[in-house]
Amino acid sequence: MRKVLVSKKVLALVAGLSLFGGVSKGFSSQVIKIDGSSTVYPITEGVAEEFQKAKKGAVKVTVGISGTGGGFKKFCRGETDISDASRPILKKEMEECKKNGISYIELPVAYDxxxxxxxxxxxxxxxxxxxxxxxxxxxxxxxxxxxxxxxxxxxxxxxxxxxxxxxxxxxxxxxxxxxxxxxxxxxxxxxxxxxxxxxxxxxxxxxxxxxxxxxxxxxxxxxxxxxxxxxxxxxxxxxxxxxxxxxxGEYQPLSRPLFIYVNAKSLERPEVKEFVEFYLNNAAKISKQVGYIPLPDKAYELAKKRFQKRELGTVFGGEPEVGLTVEELLKREAKH
Structure with missing residues (x-):
C-alpha cells in the first residue's frame, strides 16, 4: 500500500498518465480515468493499486490531482470516468454536467x-x-x-x-x-x-x-x-x-464526508462497473490504511444500493455545507 506522502515526481507521473489516458483512444476501453481532489487521492490511488493487482494488469487506472473543482471541470466535459471530491458537487457544476449530457452517481467513501x-x-x-x-x-x-x-x-x-x-x-x-x-x-x-x-x-x-x-x-x-x-x-x-x-462528531466545524462521482455512461464499460464495486467493497479498509475515517457499514450498504439501482444526482442541494456529521449523512443517504 502506497503511503500518503508521495514525491512530486510521482505526482507529476500520475498527472502525465492521466493525460495520456485521455488521448490514447486505442486503449480507452481498458483505461479508467479518474481526477479531482488531492484529499481523496490517497484513498482512490490505494483502491486503484489493489484493483490493478487483482486484474493482473488487464485494466489500467490513472488518478490525477486537479483539485475537486478542477476535477469536476474535466468530469463535466466527459473527460474522466470518475471524479474524486472533498465536497459535494455545486450548482454551477451540476449545470455544466447537465449541459454536456453527463449524468452521475454520487457515492460517499470516507470521512475526513x-x-x-x-x-x-x-x-x-x-x-x-x-x-x-x-x-x-x-x-x-x-x-x-x-x-x-x-x-x-x-x-x-x-x-x-x-x-x-x-x-x-x-x-x-x-x-x-x-x-x-x-x-x-x-x-x-x-x-x-x-x-x-x-x-x-x-x-x-x-x-x-x-x-x-x-x-x-x-x-x-x-x-x-x-x-x-x-x-x-x-x-x-x-x-x-x-x-x-x-x-x-466532536471535531467541528472542520469534519466532512468525501465522495467519488461516477459518470453513468462510463458504467456501460464492464471494467468501470467492476472498479466501482471493488471501491465500495474496499473503501473502509483502504481509507483506514491511508489515515482517513471509514464510514459506518450502513453507509457503505446504502452507497452500494444506490449504485446497484443507478440512482443519479446528489443528496445535496448544490450549496456548500459545513459541520455535516456521519449520522446526518446517513439520514440523507437513507432518504434517497
Missing amino acids: GLSVVVNPKNNWATCMTVEQLKEVWKPESQGKTFYWSDLDSNWPKEPIKLCGPGSDSGTFDYFTEAIVGKAKSQRGDYLASEDDNVLVQFAQREKGALCYFGLAYVEENKGKIKAIAIKNPKTGKCVLPSLSTVKS
Whole structure:
C-alpha cells in the first residue's frame, strides 16, 4: 500500500498518465480515468493499486490531482470516468454536467477532518477559535502581516506565514465556508498548492507557519508538523483532529464526508462497473490504511444500493455545507 506522502515526481507521473489516458483512444476501453481532489487521492490511488493487482494488469487506472473543482471541470466535459471530491458537487457544476449530457452517481467513501497545522516549534498555539482563524484568512486581511500576538496577547510577536490549498481544491471551498463564512472567499496572498506535500514541507520549514489540509497528511507526517485543536463552536471544547473525534462528531466545524462521482455512461464499460464495486467493497479498509475515517457499514450498504439501482444526482442541494456529521449523512443517504 502506497503511503500518503508521495514525491512530486510521482505526482507529476500520475498527472502525465492521466493525460495520456485521455488521448490514447486505442486503449480507452481498458483505461479508467479518474481526477479531482488531492484529499481523496490517497484513498482512490490505494483502491486503484489493489484493483490493478487483482486484474493482473488487464485494466489500467490513472488518478490525477486537479483539485475537486478542477476535477469536476474535466468530469463535466466527459473527460474522466470518475471524479474524486472533498465536497459535494455545486450548482454551477451540476449545470455544466447537465449541459454536456453527463449524468452521475454520487457515492460517499470516507470521512475526513480538515486540520489546522503549525510548525513543531510552535509551543504556544494549542487551540484556536473559528474567529481567530477568520481574522487571519478573511479577504479583508489581504496584504496585512499578522503576528501570533495579534490573535492572543500571550503568544509571541512571531509573524504568521500562511499556506493552504489552491482555489480549485475542495479543501479550499470547505475551509472558506466553515471559517470565513463564504465558500471561495479568502485572502489570496499565501503559499497555495494543490499538492498537500508542498504544504507539509512549508509547515515543517517555517516557524510561524499556519496552514490547513486533510488529516491524513498530518497522520503521515507526525513529528514533522503539528495539528492544533479547534474550539467547537457549540460545546466550547478544544478538540484535536483525530480518527475518533471526527467519527464522533466532536471535531467541528472542520469534519466532512468525501465522495467519488461516477459518470453513468462510463458504467456501460464492464471494467468501470467492476472498479466501482471493488471501491465500495474496499473503501473502509483502504481509507483506514491511508489515515482517513471509514464510514459506518450502513453507509457503505446504502452507497452500494444506490449504485446497484443507478440512482443519479446528489443528496445535496448544490450549496456548500459545513459541520455535516456521519449520522446526518446517513439520514440523507437513507432518504434517497
